[in-house]
């Protein structure tokens with residue numbers, strides 16, 4: 001477990017005040033206190049995850065199972081934002097670029113370590129959409145060049161390619177995702193069949209926002225890299241859920257939203273561009289360097305970015321592998337309970353390597369939005385109405401589909417009793 005706390009570093013440098021100690025415990029760095037407390041229990045002991053859950057601030061009665069849309073920041077993150085803002089506003093000029101603001105570069109290093117990249121490959125963006133836009137708008141492509149993507153991509157990872165199509169004459173090819181996917185071989189075969197001699201970029205989500213399918217990125221990279229096709233990954237759903245390493249994934253570029261599974265402040269994200277392809281992707285915002293502040297990137301939200309560093313600390317204190325295991329464990333419980341309910345049909349693949357912490361069921365015979373509404377209004381359970389594919393109008397006729405499904409994304413702030421409550425609620429609603 002990584003014990004060097006980024007936040008502690010800031011404390012030591014005098015850049016921020018120690019956080020207010022939580023009631024009933026000693027003062028000091030709360031991330032270190034959490035790490036120390038967690039040493040007392042094996043992960044299998046329910047007290048381990050109860051202790052982690054005590055760091056969150058959800059209102060009583062709210063069962064948040066839509067982390068795939070937005071995460072819930074732990075107290076340590078919101079406290080760090082408040083403290084940084086208080087300090088910043090006391091002397092904005094000296095704390096925006098220097099002073100407190102200088103800590104943003106530590107966050108960039110911290111973020112690079114977290115995803116297995118080098119410092120000079122990572123920039124801090126506001127969200128996955130911005131990261132994807134930076135990648136697409138920084139590419140040198142000729143009219144007639146082709147992008148391969150799927151009919152399942154989220155708008156945040158698809159609009160950028162639509163832009164190139166509309167304004168630069170680039171062709172966008174969509175492969176229709178098998179649903180459900182049978183196995184990895186099927187998926188790789190379909191991808192390979194859709195590549196043409198003009199394909200310059202292949203762009204896929206790491207975890208499918210509709211079905212929770214985990215795309216086998218390293219296997220896809222083994223197909224694209226020998227053909228000199230850039231592999232771009234919309235990783236909105238993975239850092240903070242899966243224990244990822246961008247190098248092992250083999251992707252050329254990766255964009256993500258830290259306000260989802262990383263539980264970081266809203267409006268924080270990461271962009272990775274592999275060193276060896278940086279001469280092929282040069283967005284305007286990175287013209288003057290990958291640094292948090294640069295002449296081409298402009299002034300940043302210092303408090304939010306420092307809070308992003310604290311969120312990474314929080315994850316490291318628990319352990320990335322432990323978090324992935326817990327997300328999978330809860331998701332598996334959702335899967336096992338809900339598959340017993342008539343009218344719910346699993347859309348997420350069965351295989352562990354193709355799954356994640358999100359699970360999706362199609363609802364037969366009832367509108368998903370009605371079930372979604374009842375879950376929230378009668379049981380306080382927030383899930384996601386996953387309507388179906390997000391494809392744009394010009395291809396909707398061939399590729400758009402309405403799966404009428406519900407997506408459940410459970411994180412370390414959920415527990416077994418909440419999953420059981422979800423199953424009971426759905427059994428009642430769908431009876």
Ligand SMILES: Cc1ncc(COP(=O)(O)O)c(C=O)c1O
Pocket residue numbers: 068069127128129130154155156157205207208209234236237257
């Ligand atoms: C796969 C995927 N990509 C991109 C996004 C957009 O994220 P953001 O609005 O944070 O950029 C989402 C949001 O749910 C997503 O699921």
